[in-house]
Amino acid sequence: MREGPHRPRRGATTIEEVxxxxxxxxxxxxxxxxxxxxxxxxxLERVNAAIRELGYQPDQSARSLRSGARRTIGYLVPVDDPLDPNPLMAGFLEALVDAAGxxxxxxxxxxxxxxxxxxxxAIDELVAARQVDGLVLADVLHEDVRIAHVARLGVPFVSFxxxxxxEPQSWVDIGNEAAMAExxxxxxALGHRRIGYLGAAEELPWMAARRAGFLAEAQRLGLSAVATGAADAGAVATGAADAGAAGVGASGAAAEGSVVASVRALLRGPDRPTAVAAGSDLLALDVYEAVRAEGLVVGPGGVAVTGFHDTPLCRHLHPALTSVRLPLRAIATALVGRLLDRVRGEAAPGxxxxxxxxxxxxxxxxxxx
Incomplete structure (x- = not known):
């Protein structure tokens, strides 16, 4: 009986056999x-064919000892609740592991x-142990101490x-303002002239960018728009005459300290928004709750709602949630590629x-x- 090209071998194939x-x-x-x-x-083609034919597996530990390379990337994992994990960062980690592999x-x-x-x-301990060739950082803040520290250490790094x-511009990101403008x-285009935005209470850079993109595009298009959050005083885009009144409503609701309450306040009165864009899919759930608590419906004939991140829950809501999808696999692949360029000593991107x-x-x- 003929054997296939990848027949099992009794012993490990050596580089000399290849x-x-x-x-x-x-x-x-x-x-x-x-x-x-x-x-x-x-x-190259002939050698790779022999490697496949013989099932050769390089001894990674020996290669690491000779080259000094660990062939390992360190990822500083954002703090999260294991009982309520961030679905976006879980998806990013999956993409990062695949891209690294x-x-x-x-x-x-x-x-x-x-x-x-x-x-x-934690960074110093990992670097001192010489366990990784470089670092991936995420959730980057303004004047982030992690970025400044690894830059001073001279450790190769990239950031999501x-x-x-x-600071070194070794980052990959999405256009948060452009995404919200879309x-x-x-x-x-669906005919909405009065729109609201729900953002997080914290002024995280990416959330601030989404809010800014929302307000700027609404003003450019001459829409009545208001942005609010759980602890937000309200911010109004004065593209239309009734925007000011909507802003006052948002401010009052924010004082109640409830995200749902702040959205409910937006939805009361004759000049209520006919659409609400949320800065994340989880915040969109609060919008759904507020809309229904006001006796309205989500979607056609009611209040249009959009989210951000396109996490799996979007497809399971009723109606399913319109959301901004992040190219997580492309982000991870770009991060790994840029990091390995730095590890090899190639010039950092400008x-x-x-x-x-x-x-x-x-x-x-x-x-x-």
Whole structure:
């Protein structure tokens, strides 16, 4: 009986066996694995065919000892509640592990010890142990102490989120303002002239950008618009005459300290918004609750609602939630690629990389089916 090309072998294949099968030197096999740009295309193809045929697996530990490379990326995991995890960052971690694996890397997760607030010590401990080749950081804040610290250490790093002026621009991010502007245009195209925005109470950079994008595009289009949050005094885009009154309502509701209450206040009165854009999918759930508490419906004939992140819950709501989808796999692949460029000593990029989002339209903003 004939055996397939990937027949099992009794012992581990050696690099010398690969070299003999391909008719090349041991060094050529090594170059194929570690520096393929040095090998002629025809030879590269022949060696890779022998590797596949023989099932050769390089000894990663030996390679690491010789090169000093750990082939491991450190990811400083944002603090989260294991009983109520952030679905966006869980999806990002999945994408990051896949992207690292495709590049022959592993991902080592770490964070400060329980009860510790300063991430610098955790970074120092990992760097001192020489366990990783570089770091991936996420949830980057203004004047983020992590960015400043790893930059001073000279550790290769990339960030999911923008770094500040004067800091290495090794970041990948989405255009939060542009994404929310697209939401506003979508609502305007459906005929909405009075729209609201619900954002988080904290002025996180990405949430602040979404709010700014919402207000700026609403003003450009001449819409009546108001932005609010659980502890927000309200911010009004004065593109239309009735925007001021909506802003007063938002301010009063915010004082109640309830997200749902603040949205309910927006929905009362003759000049209520006919659409509400939320800064996240979880905040959109509060909008759904507020709309129904006011005796209204979400979607056609009621209040249009949109979210942000396109987490799995969007498809399971009734009606399904229109949301902004982040290109998590493209973000992760770009981060890993940029980090490995830094690890190899290649020049750091002069600017960050902004990737486009996609507005996924579902029933909550008017489309049925």
């Amino acid at each position: 070299a003999r099968a391909a008719g090349v030197s041991r060094q050529t096999v090594s170059n194929t694995l570690n520096a393929p740009q040095r090998v002629r295309p025809a030879t 495709a590049a022959g890397q592993r991902v080592l997760l770490f964070r400060p010890g329980q009860g510790a607030a300063d991430p610098v010590a 989120g923008r770094t500040g002026p004067g 939401v506003v245009r979508h609502l305007a 600017e960050g990389l902004e990737l486009p989002t996609e507005l996924v339209v579902r029933g909550s903003s008017g489309r049925t089916g």
